[in-house]
Amino acid sequence: MSEPVIRAERLTKKYGNAVAVDSLDLQIEPGEVFGLLGPNGAGKTTTILMLLGLTEPTSGKATVAGFDPLRQPLEVKRRAGYMPDQVGFYDNLSGLENLRYTAKLCGLRGQDADDRIQAAAKRVKLDYAMRKPVRTYSRGMRQRLGIAEILMKGASIAILDEPTSGLDPQASREFLELIRSLKNDGMTILLSSHLLEMVQSICDRVALFNRGKIGLMGKVGDLMSNVLGGTHVIRVEAEGANVAAAIAKVPGVARVAPEGGRLRVEASGDLRGDIARAVVNAGGDLKMIDAGEASLEDVYTRYFEGVPNAA
Amino acid sequence: MPREGSAFAGVGAVMMKELADNLSSTRMRLLEGLIFITGAGAVYSTIGAVKEVIGEDPFIFLRVFTTGIPPLPSFVGFLGFLIPIIAIALGFDGVNGEFNRRTMSRILAQPIYRDGLLFGKFLAGLATISMALTALWLFVIGLGIWMMGLPPSTEEVMRSLAFLVASIAYGGVWLALAMLFSVIFRSAATAALAALSVWLLFAFFWQMLVVLLTPIIAPADPYSVASQVHTVEVGLGLSRLSPNTLFSETALAFLNPAERGQNLGVLLPQQLQGAISGPLPFAESVGLVWPQVAGLFASFILLFTIAYVLFQRQEVRA
Ligand SMILES: Nc1ncnc2c1ncn2[C@@H]1O[C@H](COP(=O)(O)OP(=O)(O)OP(=O)(O)O)[C@@H](O)[C@H]1O
Ligand SMILES: [Mg+2]
Numbered sequence: 205m206s207e208p209v210i211r212a213e214r215l216t217k218k219y220g221n222a223v224a225v226d227s228l229d230l231q232i233e234p235g236e237v238f239g240l241l242g243p244n245g246a247g248k249t250t251t252i253l254m255l256l257g258l259t260e261p262t263s264g265k266a267t268v269a270g271f272d273p274l275r276q277p278l279e280v281k282r283r284a285g286y287m288p289d290q291v292g293f294y295d296n297l298s299g300l301e302n303l304r305y306t307a308k309l310c311g312l313r314g315q316d317a318d319d320r321i322q323a324a325a326k327r328v329k330l331d332y333a334m335r336k337p338v339r340t341y342s343r344g345m346r347q348r349l350g351i352a353e354i355l356m357k358g359a360s361i362a363i364l365d366e367p368t369s370g371l372d373p374q375a376s377r378e379f380l381e382l383i384r385s386l387k388n389d390g391m392t393i394l395l396s397s398h399l400l401e402m403v404q405s406i407c408d409r410v411a412l413f414n415r416g417k418i419g420l421m422g423k424v425g426d427l428m429s430n431v432l433g434g435t436h437v438i439r440v441e442a443e444g445a446n447v448a449a450a451i452a453k454v455p456g457v458a459r460v461a462p463e464g465g466r467l468r469v470e471a472s473g474d475l476r477g478d479i480a481r482a483v484v485n486a487g488g489d490l491k492m493i494d495a496g497e498a499s500l501e502d503v504y505t506r507y508f509e510g511v512p513n514a515a
Numbered sequence: 516m517p518r519e520g521s522a523f524a525g526v527g528a529v530m531m532k533e534l535a536d537n538l539s540s541t542r543m544r545l546l547e548g549l550i551f552i553t554g555a556g557a558v559y560s561t562i563g564a565v566k567e568v569i570g571e572d573p574f575i576f577l578r579v580f581t582t583g584i585p586p587l588p589s590f591v592g593f594l595g596f597l598i599p600i601i602a603i604a605l606g607f608d609g610v611n612g613e614f615n616r617r618t619m620s621r622i623l624a625q626p627i628y629r630d631g632l633l634f635g636k637f638l639a640g641l642a643t644i645s646m647a648l649t650a651l652w653l654f655v656i657g658l659g660i661w662m663m664g665l666p667p668s669t670e671e672v673m674r675s676l677a678f679l680v681a682s683i684a685y686g687g688v689w690l691a692l693a694m695l696f697s698v699i700f701r702s703a704a705t706a707a708l709a710a711l712s713v714w715l716l717f718a719f720f721w722q723m724l725v726v727l728l729t730p731i732i733a734p735a736d737p738y739s740v741a742s743q744v745h746t747v748e749v750g751l752g753l754s755r756l757s758p759n760t761l762f763s764e765t766a767l768a769f770l771n772p773a774e775r776g777q778n779l780g781v782l783l784p785q786q787l788q789g790a791i792s793g794p795l796p797f798a799e800s801v802g803l804v805w806p807q808v809a810g811l812f813a814s815f816i817l818l819f820t821i822a823y824v825l826f827q828r829q830e831v832r833a
Contacts, residue, residue: 249832256624258831278520278626286624292617296536308528309625350621357625 207270209234209361209392210255215264217250217416224250226416227264232394232409237387239403240396241504242413248396249289250416252365255394256286269361282310284361285354289369291346295339299330299349302338306353317356324355328382344375351382362386364395368402380406404500412507419507427503429472437502438469438476438495444488454478466492470502518628525627529635530642537605537643546604547647550597551654557583557590558655562662569663574794576667577674577770579659590655591766594648594682595759596718599689601647603710605640606693608703610826615703620831633826637694637819644686652679670772673797678769684811685762689714691818698826717757725753758814761807768804772797 210232217225225247232238240248253259255266257273257280266272271279293302300321307317325331328348333341341349347367354362367383368376376399383406387393397403403410404424411421420427440451451469452460456478459470469479476495483490537543558579565578572578583589588596610633613619623629652675660666667675692713696706733749736742754760768774772794795803 253620253831258620258623274518276519277628278524281624281626284624286621288617288620288624290617291621293621294616294618305528305532306622306625308531309525309622309627311524311626353621 207234208232208267209236209269210238210394211267212251212255213265215251215254215266216262217247217254217259218262223416225254225261228416228418230411230418230421232392234392235387235390236408237383237393237395237406239407239410240394240413241398241400241403241410241500242396243398243508246413247416248413249365251413252286252363252394252396256280256284256363282357283359284363285357285359287347287350287354287362287364287367289365291350293338293341293346293349296337298335298337299325299341299345299352300334302349303334303353303356307356310357312356320356320358321352324352327355327385328352343370344372344379347371347375347379348382351386355386359391361392361394364393366397367395368397368399376402400500400504410500412504414508420503424500427500436471436474436495437499438471438474438479438493439463440467440469440479440483440490440494441465441492442467442483442488442490444483444486447483447486447488450482450486450488451479454482468502470506520626520628522628522630523634525625525631526635526638529627529632530639533636533639534642537639538646542604543643546601550593550601550647550651553593553597554590554651555654555658557587557593558658559662560584560587561590562659566663569665573668574671574674574772575663575665576656576659576671577772579655580675580678581767581770591678591763591770595685595762595766598644598648598682598686598762599714599718599759602640602644602686602689603693603707603714605643606637606690607697607707607710609636609640609694610697610822611701611703611706612697614701623831629827630823633694633823637690640690640694641683641687644690645683648679648682648686652676670797674769674772674800677797677801678766681762681765681769681808681811684808684815685758685765688758688811688815688818691815691822695818695822695825698822698829717759721757721759722754725750728753755807755810758811761810761814765804765807765811768800768807772800774800774803 208231210230212228212230215225215228215230216223228251240251242248250259254261255268255273257277260274268280269283271283273280293299294305297305303321303324304317307313307321312320321334322331325334328351330345330348330352333345338346338349351362364383368379371379380402383393383395387406395403395407407424409421409423410427411418412427413419420430422430440447448460448462448467451457451467454475456472456475457469458472461468474495476493480490480493561579561582561584564584565575565582568578569575580590583592608615613622613632622632656667656675689710693706693710696709697703700706700709729746729750732753733746735746755764774795
């Protein structure tokens with residue numbers, strides 16, 4: 205097995221008595237897209253800042269691309285590109301001037317810098333606007349400029365904090381497409397999000413965070429079967445005294461829980477036929493039955509049902 | 516724990532960017548316009564008055580800097596007043612501005628240390644101040660040559676250059692103060708107000724405070740000369756806590772060769788003997804105000820160090 209690109213060992217950050225990140229263990233392999241998920245205040249941003257050496261951990265150790273972010277931050281920051289939550293640029297400067305400045309900070313100059321900037325801008329489909337001041341950019345354009353900056357640097361690791369927050373669905377979709385193309389280039393990507401649909405569609409693995417601890421970590425599919433006991437969630441609306449009990453007895457049904465006047469049935473497959481029969485046999489009155497593949501949202505909801513929320 | 520890589524990585528890039536920002540900002544244009552108009556006005560009227568004593572005074576050019584025609588203050592007085600404003604305008608949003616534009620974490624995620632950002636910004640501010648003051652200095656000398664029809668002597672050039680350096684150092688102190696406030700306060704407006712309050716304190720109220728406080732701290736005994744001397748010393752010490760005092764004393768010694776310390780509260784041995792009067796050689800004038808010059812540099816270093824330490828410990832997240 206190859207050496208992990210990002211590794212955290214018992215990484216801990218305390219602010220006074222409050223523990224923002226609690227003894228975190230994490231390994232991200234080269235070329236992986238890894239999602240950090242969790243409610244507000246879970247500790248996602250804090251984790252990212254520690255990986256980049258922008259915040260000192262209270263204890264524990266991190267390694268990024270083989271370097272220690274505390275002692276060799278410049279090496280880490282040369283290899284990892286970071287796009288903060290709500291990334292900001294100098295509004296009075298154009299996109300090009302902004303990236304030229306970053307390029308200089310990275311030690312890139314002259315024609316080389318300009319060539320890289322142009323290639324990166326083209327890649328994120330922003331080349332038409334590079335000479336306009338950033339103050340005229342939309343939210344989506346700023347995000348893409350952030351990605352262009354990472355590409356321009358030639359980073360092999362991209363760390364994106366809430367990259368799609370505030371984007372409209374269309375812009376989000378395009379953005380996801382862009383992240384996918386980075387993955388195809390072999391970039392290792394760590395992203396945090398609370399947009400679960402997005403994480404589900406592009407992440408190889410995810411970690412569910414709460415109160416600074418990773419509650420669950422693994423491949424999206426595995427999490428679904430582990431947490432939900434199945435990969436399907438079927439919603440049933442039925443009237444009758446003991447419908448729920450009857451459904452629970454159907455083979456393949458892992459769990460039945462009430463959800464807003466309906467029942468949420470977690471099952472290993474599309475068992476709508478069996479469930480309908482069970483309802484009818486129990487003397488119930490079936491009003492609606494609706495099946496969908498389980499989404500990460502279901503995992504998330506289910507996981508955090510039992511855990512008190514941080515924020 | 517030792518960290519690897521140069522603390523100065525990125526200083527040049529930051530400095531060039533900030534310098535370009537400074538030089539192109541409307542804020543700077545306004546201030547430069549202000550300082551040029553007031554400076555030129557003061558010098559113009561001064562030269563008109565000083566011209567009459569050409570030939571009597573070997574240091575006529577230096578007179579241009581130091582003579583005020585009431586109600587206008589002298590050129591030096593104007594600078595003592597305006598340099599802090601320029602420095603504050605350049606520094607008050609240096610660090611907090613990056614947070615407010617949400618660029619801080621993105622910039623610090625580039626391969627530079629925070630040192631590079633702070634140094635670069637400071638150097639850019641200092642370079643801007645130096646350029647403005649040097650331009651002004653050249654302008655004054657040029658105006659003098661043109662209006663009086665004679666060039667300055669070598670000694671006058673040296674003395675006025677020393678004064679130029681002192682005014683840049685004075686600007687550095689205020690720039691460091693403004694940047695310190697830009698680290699402490701997240702709101703740029705608060706930082707600007709705080710810096711302007713300090714400026715007001717030193718420009719207008721400090722001497723009053725000194726007069727009020729000195730007899731309280733060191734009451735003078737009318738029957739003891741030693742105690743009276745002590746009182747005077749305490750008063751001087753207090754007034755020299757103000758960078759404005761340090762600057763005006765330095766300017767006085769550099770620009771007025773006849774100054775032997777009688778206005779600075781220091782007595783040279785010659786003066787005690789009461790024998791010699793007349794101009795002092797340049798080197799001795801420098802020696803005379805060396806403590807003041809050192810004081811300017813020390814306060815600059817102190818302020819910058821505090822800003823540096825606070826900035827290093829600051830959370831990067833906005
Ligand atoms: N400078 C600070 N001082 C004290 N506590 C802090 C500080 N910064 C963060 N915290 C706390 O650390 C915890 C983790 O914050 P963090 O920003 O990492 O969460 P997050 O998962 O990124 O949340 P969000 O989704 O809101 O961005 C929170 O409880 C927060 O209140
Ligand atoms: Mg966050």
